[in-house]
Amino acid sequence: MFSPRDFLSTPNPHRLASKVAREDEHQLVAAAKSGDVAAFEELVSRYERKIFRLTMNITRNREDAEDAMQDAFLKSYSHLKTFQGDSRFYTWLVRIAANEALMRLRKRRPNQFSLDEPIKGDEDLMPRELQDWGPGPEQRFAQTEMREILSGVIEDLEPDYRTVFVLRDIEELSTEETASSLGISIPAVKSRLLRARLKLREKLNRYFQQGRAN
Amino acid sequence: MNCEDVIHELSDFIDGELDAASKQELESHLKECSDCKLVVNQTKKTIEIFCDSEPVELPSEVRNRLHETLRRKLKQATQ
Numbered sequence: 001m002f003s004p005r006d007f008l009s010t011p012n013p014h015r016l017a018s019k020v021a022r023e024d025e026h027q028l029v030a031a032a033k034s035g036d037v038a039a040f041e042e043l044v045s046r047y048e049r050k051i052f053r054l055t056m057n058i059t060r061n062r063e064d065a066e067d068a069m070q071d072a073f074l075k076s077y078s079h080l081k082t083f084q085g086d087s088r089f090y091t092w093l094v095r096i097a098a099n100e101a102l103m104r105l106r107k108r109r110p111n112q113f114s115l116d117e118p119i120k121g122d123e124d125l126m127p128r129e130l131q132d133w134g135p136g137p138e139q140r141f142a143q144t145e146m147r148e149i150l151s152g153v154i155e156d157l158e159p160d161y162r163t164v165f166v167l168r169d170i171e172e173l174s175t176e177e178t179a180s181s182l183g184i185s186i187p188a189v190k191s192r193l194l195r196a197r198l199k200l201r202e203k204l205n206r207y208f209q210q211g212r213a214n
Numbered sequence: 215m216n217c218e219d220v221i222h223e224l225s226d227f228i229d230g231e232l233d234a235a236s237k238q239e240l241e242s243h244l245k246e247c248s249d250c251k252l253v254v255n256q257t258k259k260t261i262e263i264f265c266d267s268e269p270v271e272l273p274s275e276v277r278n279r280l281h282e283t284l285r286r287k288l289k290q291a292t293q
Contacts, residue, residue: 004292035278037240037288041281041284041287044280048280049271050269051270052269052272052276053269053270066276066279066280070279070280070283070284073280073284074283074284074287077284077288078291092236118230118273125218125219125221125222126217126218126221127249130249130252130253132252133259135258135259137259138263146267147267147270148263150263150267154264155230158258167285169261169264169265170265170267172265185247189223189228194224194225194226197224197225197228197257197260197261198221198224198253198257200260200264201253201257201260203257203258204256204263205256206255
């Protein structure tokens, strides 16, 4: 049995192998709950890239994203005993990380993120850019170029819309989980998600429309 | 159902959350309206592209700082 000290005292930067099989998240979480720090580190290693993507997508600031990620993992460890297992560990972690990222976003841009908002009228919803994209438009770009495009268009989105889109469509939280994570109503989540999706489609249209010279 | 209604219901339609009658109405509209069909398909594609995008590699210095911080803080917690 590994003790936390075995893991913590090792000078080797590489992970110790947890005794728990990598494949089984439930077992890793159970082992981490009982003090197997190597199992917790396995969970960190499994999700660190995705959590960094999440905190970057929300904050759009590397320093804040890194701090939010670190604090999210620390909080998840210290609150692990309260995790009931009624959702996936990753979903639970996403909610913690989203809150950490949002706190930093609100601090940095206090006027750009509202807790809730009245649902706007629909006058601005009708799409204006209607060009054919052709098949597999994303395949016309190199992977790194595509990443830059996606990063740019999501950064252009207002934080209110961006955050909901990230949680619902990229992290695949439910509408209820998103509403609860952000402290906003379900109609507000739906309204922001619709606007985010339409705006992103329109922004991508500038790159994907057929005949556009790359 | 007109074009404005379709745009209003677009998210629920994509997420499979429309009731059967509204779904059927919306699908009938899409058969007749190429603009709405384009918007629906491109919005689905937009979500798919973001969903399928691989997270960028975590920069090694960020990863090292994360693991060093976790080791230090967890060590403090166990002392």
